[in-house]
Amino acid sequence: MTVAELVPNNEALSPYRHFTRAEWASLRADTPLTLTLDDLVRLKSLNDPISLEEVIEIYLPLSRLLALYVAATQGLFKATQRFLGAEDGKVPYIIGVAGSVAVGKSTTARVLRALLSRWPNTPKVELITTDGFLLPNRILEAEKLMDKKGFPESYDNKSLLRFLSDVKAGRRNVCAPVYSHMSYDVVEGEASCVDRPDILIVEGVNVLLAPRMRDGREIPFVSDFFDFSVYLDAPEGVLERWYVERFRRLQQTAFRDPQSYFRVYADLDEAETTRVAKDIWTRINLENLRQNIAPTRPRASLILTKDADHRIEEVSLRKL
């Protein structure tokens, strides 16, 4: 026997099964296409920049996999209810979507929502972002955390955990605070409520953080409530480019609104705008990516790796 035969290869040792785009796309085979071409076109017109090819090759196989996972989990729940002699209830299936600022989490979450709601056993799919659980600016300012927006310490983690635990407990009308990118702050008096969905998608930069210890006790974290999670990945340089492009686009549009927190940047020229965007990216978002977000990647059930054109080139699925 050769050494090569004795030592398992990397793929065998990895907790993930890796698929090229083409391999993954072929896993849609035999799935009845629950979407018509019209649905796909409508999805695209939701203002999401995603290509139809991406939906068909990446997101349809993923929605098929998730439909199977959800059905299996619902079956297990029914078995437990029967064992306990309990009345039929419903527990929402919770999916986390994690990854850097500007990687495209909102787009992925919205596409998944649209696709999953087409399956007969999960018609009601709701979506929240953890942005609403950011501490208000007045607290961030007082605690000198304005340059740490998106870092774990900038969230009201207790409220976020209570929200998730209430949803998981099957409570009706569980509400989350709302964040405005325009005012760059939590909106006082506004709420976004979910009412016993079949699936809840929770999108946010730090949703896969590992539980931490305090006084020798483990503090629960958001991902304790997840049944499945997706980490969106792209190289740092590419992420910076997407961030700067988006910032420059917003500088031409939303920043001109008198309500915009970034109104002060509305009159900058192109070079200055790029410099400001790169500075915010490097000081805050890249730092957060390196310190907090990227280290959570190995905790995801699925990793989607994008190339510079937002095309998902590799899919890694955790072996169960």
Ligand SMILES: Nc1ncnc2c1ncn2[C@@H]1O[C@H](COP(=O)(O)OP(=O)(O)OP(=O)(O)O)[C@@H](O)[C@H]1O
């Ligand atoms: N599949 C895609 N194809 C092309 N462009 C995309 C795709 N997904 C996202 N983008 C673009 O990338 C940028 C970031 O996308 P999005 O706002 O969804 O990111 P995000 O991860 O939710 O960001 P943030 O954490 O900053 O809210 C946007 O400018 C968006 O237009």
Ligand SMILES: CC(C)(CO)[C@@H](O)C(=O)NCCC(=O)O
């Ligand atoms: C709200 C977050 C943290 C995540 O969505 C992000 O969009 C953000 O505001 N980051 C702080 C630095 C910046 O303004 O880009």
